[in-house]
Amino acid sequence: MPQSKPSISPQGPILRAIETEMERNWNAFQKMPTPPFYLAYEVTEYDTISAAGSFGTLTDSSTGRTRNLDIDLRVGSPKLDNYHPVRGNTLIMLDNFNPVTIPIEDDPAAIRSAIWYQTDQRYKRSIEQWIAIQTNVKVKAENTDKAPDFSSGPTEKFIEPIVKLSAVDRKAWELKVRTYTKPFKRYGNIYQADARISASIETRTFVNSEGSRIQTSQPFYRLSINVFAKADDGMELPKSESWFSTTLAGLPSDEEVLARVNQMAKDLMALKLAPVMEPYTGPAILSPRATGVFFHEIFGHRIEGQRAKNEDDGQTFKDKVGQKILPEFLSVYSDPTLTKLGKTELSGCYRYDNQGIKARRVSVVEKGIFKNYLMSRTPIEGFAESNGHGRRQAGYNVEARQSNLIIVASEAVSREELKKKLTDEVTKAKLPYGLFFDDVQGGFTLPGRERPNSFTVIPVMTYRIYPDGREELVRGVDLIGTPLTTFGKITAAANDPSVFNGICGATSGGVPVSAGGPSLLVSQVEIQKKPKSQERSPILPPPFDDPNIGTWRELIFGGNY
């Protein structure tokens, strides 16, 4: 693989085009009866190369370039503006999601034409929203949280050279995705084996009416492998691996990937034979990866600031600032400036958020005490300003989102000692076994009030741990619970912190995040049966493994066919 050495180009004319149109529109708006008090343009450009393969063959190889325009236009006043939630409005997604593409060439006239057209549309819509909101706040019950709608922010100037995507050898990548998926071919009972490798330069140009001018440009390299098999009872058995780096050289070697591929296949074959778990409640250990997913889903989404303002949200931590919400030995911080944890690069890092606020580390929980929410420029009571966590996928409205969420334990034991603590609890409670959640596929949480405020974590590799230390792989379980109860049952941590990278999807779209921490012992978890496919395995054997028809070689080259 050629080594990554992205070429650097000077600042493009796009920033000047946006600045010019900002100034022209802003000045003209000031003569209107209802002028905006804030206007921001953000252009997000993606330059992408990717290749995908399946079972040793190529399924996609493409390059692409897109440019999206996001406009934040606020009328009214920072205290009450057109972004104020309209209560009783069920189709809020219509205003939350507004994707706009603009020319991908640096042609000022074409870019300004597109910005002008879209600004006019957005201004008209903002006036409509503003009129509706002024009445809505009068006819509905008073908001519990009386914080304003928009906070002040500092003026930032930061221009980073635009990185160009140039060093990737696409043919070599096409070969890699074939190589990485080829070993799965020999298993007739693995039904999906996909690999995708991609390079993407994200260039964001931000200009607002307060004078901020920001341009950042960052390469991302990703490799993911997704496979799935089925157990004889129809249960789907997925397994995924992924890698992330900000440099081409940071992607794993072929040897490393193939070793992981072989392990994935072995794990799937072991899972096919593993016994199915029955519902269970008792002690369990979460691996660092499981801890990351657990905290991201169950904790992280509940510390996103605007939720404390949303009357439909469960508001788990509202009024809990200064109170103990986790065991004293645990602290949590969210740090978008952190680029690595140990040897692992973090995908949730950025220099400025999508509202032009400089990224900063936020101490969320200190020694078990809740200290801070993650904040965008939407204030909540007690938190008047953004702390650089206003994020979105291009096309969506900004909300406070997680970045790199790290869980730190001040008291930690070795992994072996943690396992010993688990077996002690099992023995003490006279249970047949405890559980170890080694690998998880992901999870989800329901933070609203309409449904139970619960979570589900989806384990892939789960082991029964017997009192004598013996481990047995099992399948067919989901870890469930409610947040406050579960947090109170974390009793110990190991000294083995690790981190995982992923894309988190929520109402402001998909954003790259990281989450990490140590293995944790939870004194009581609950598991339920996993939903199961009702489809039986294929009737015929795989074509290349059909003794009555002939081998695939005979089929190709003649023989008894």
Added chain:
Amino acid sequence: MRRRSFLASSAILPAISQAALPEDTLLKAMRDELKRSLKKLQLENLEKPYFLSYRITETTTVSASASFGALSSSGESRRRLLATECRVGNYTQDNTNFYSARTAFSGVIRIQANFGSSLSLDDDYDEFRRQFWLSTDSAYKQALDDLAKKRAALENRTRTGAPSADFSKEEVVEVTLNKPVDFPTKAKAEALVKQLSALFRDSAHIDNSGVRLDCTNILTRFTSSEGTEFWRNEPGIMLNWYAETQATDGMPITDVESLYVDSMSALPSFEELSKRIKAFQQRLKNLREAKTLSRYAGPVLFEGQAAAELFAQGFATALLGNPRIVVDDQRFEGMFAASAGVFTDKISTRVLPSHMKVTDDPTRKDFSGSYPVDEEGVKAKPTIVVQGGILKRLLNSRALVPGVTDSTASRRASGVAPSNLIVESTKAKPLAELKQEMLQIVKDRGIEFGVIVRRMANPADQFARPRGRTVIFTSGAAGQSVQLSPVIEAFKIFPDGREELIRNIEISSFTTAAFRDLAGVSTEAAPYTAQFRNLRPNPFVGGPISLARILVTYSVPSMLFEDITLQQPAGEIPKLPFIAHPSFA
């Protein structure tokens, strides 16, 4: 093309000849897995498939779009999509034409075969076989499940009306069509759209505009257990431009013009394209300044493109025959009855004046809607749908409609669709005479003017432009009326022959029955090609889907109607832009 006679027996032996079609790994894998499945695929003591087919559409695309002289997007792509069709039961009654309101999709990898699945881009025999194996397994299990449920649903019901088989028996054919591909490189495609879109840089009256070139080659490989096979390579190029503006009172005005050819050499020269774009811009400029018409009821002459669009949207969609669907939950039957088609019960009745004839002809090679075989491998043939004004039959695929026993070879990309529609009349008159006839009606009725419609929007073209200003139009499809696209260009015509441009008009409460009372048609009928969009689609009918464009060429004369109601769109009118366009400020 080599023809083979059809064995008129329900036990159709697979008789695959490999002589006529090009040899390749994919086709070999299709034949081999088809053979294995036919021989061995059977679940316990349940029925084996009586019909199995694989259709693979391989699309290769070069595309580019630009706005105001700058590139908006461009790309090259290649994709192979597999559609597997498996039928159990027999031709008279099988698992299809059935909808289960209670069942989710089936299959090992939770896809329904009808939705297709992506195939490897490498010519890897093993991998193709593996994918055919899983897809066939899914399709077979789904077919068994559906047939059992269908039989159960029919067990306690007595079907009324003319019986029709679920699947027609057709001639076994082998067909190869290899049209040469003449596409531009991506760089050339980009250069063309940039140059054409730059023509809008001096159009101060246009707010938003763009040009798109899309070159797509579709290679379809098909093999079935009946022995029919085809290899059809069809390149297609679409070039279109759109523009948006607002009239002086704020009413949005949008238009899209599309050209369809099968090679770059068939595209008009750059100079000719520039002329067309300039004329397009001028039309929008004229419309901006034109007057509106609040409401009008009286004679309307649809000329040229407008006549063809009106026929396409108001009449051609009624010619599509959908089979009767069995629904396991009778509460859902109403849904399917509504989409059975306007003309389902109009066979042998008069639907046009007695001097008129309509033919669907996919064999017209000079027209864009031609093909040698349809998507089900049925050999193309002309079908007279209306003769002497009388509806003779509907267009249908192998999924039969009541009263017929064969397909009209009308299975196209995403369902039943026309090919080329040719409208003829034994009493056609020169256009000038038709205009005089309309003016006579105007005089006889003592009204101030008549209306000539010269351009109507095409429903598929509406998707050609990116999301922009909301276009307001209100003509709902209330009751039996057809929802027609807005009129783009129309003129008042006064008794002295003077014409006055009018804008923002909709055709109100139009029904297909209006064609029966056509007051006259012209001798002139210039061919017009457009994308066909079924306004009354039945989502559960028609076998595996495809996303290919359906082009139909219409040879339709100008048409005079004695009574049409036109009206201005209702709804709120957006204000004009608050700030001038940056290039024209």
